[in-house]
Amino acid sequence: MTHEERQSLSQQIHELIQSTQSEISKLEEVTQPVKPENSLGRVSRMDAINNKSVMEASLRSKREKLSKLELALKKIDQADFGNCTRCASQIQPARLMLLPESDLCIRCAAR
Ligand SMILES: [Zn+2]
Numbered sequence: 001m002t003h004e005e006r007q008s009l010s011q012q013i014h015e016l017i018q019s020t021q022s023e024i025s026k027l028e029e030v031t032q033p034v035k036p037e038n039s040l041g042r043v044s045r046m047d048a049i050n051n052k053s054v055m056e057a058s059l060r061s062k063r064e065k066l067s068k069l070e071l072a073l074k075k076i077d078q079a080d081f082g083n084c085t086r087c088a089s090q091i092q093p094a095r096l097m098l099l100p101e102s103d104l105c106i107r108c109a110a111r
């Protein structure tokens with residue numbers, strides 16, 4: 001990976017971290033406990049609870065993504081950054097731009 005590729009990747013990761021953080025804080029707002037005393041009817045309350053578990057699942061995966069992105073940012077200056085953790089070959093820069101949190105090359109990820 002060239003110096004320029006590393007720099008633009010680092011920029012990309014910063015942007016992804018910011019957008020993921022703002023998605024997380026939005027999800028945290030909507031996953032507040034459903035108040036039993038709210039004026040929704042029973043059916044809408046069931047809907048609210050179903051929606052909430054979908055939102056919570058998505059919140060969990062966003063948090064996971066955020067921690068992977070932060071890890072990628074920490075590792076970006078290391079010599080072995082961008083190497084597949086399974087086969088140790090270089091992960092394609094295009095793949096890293098799209099999914100900077102990936103630690104497997106496209107071949108290993110497809111397995
Ligand atoms: Zn691999």
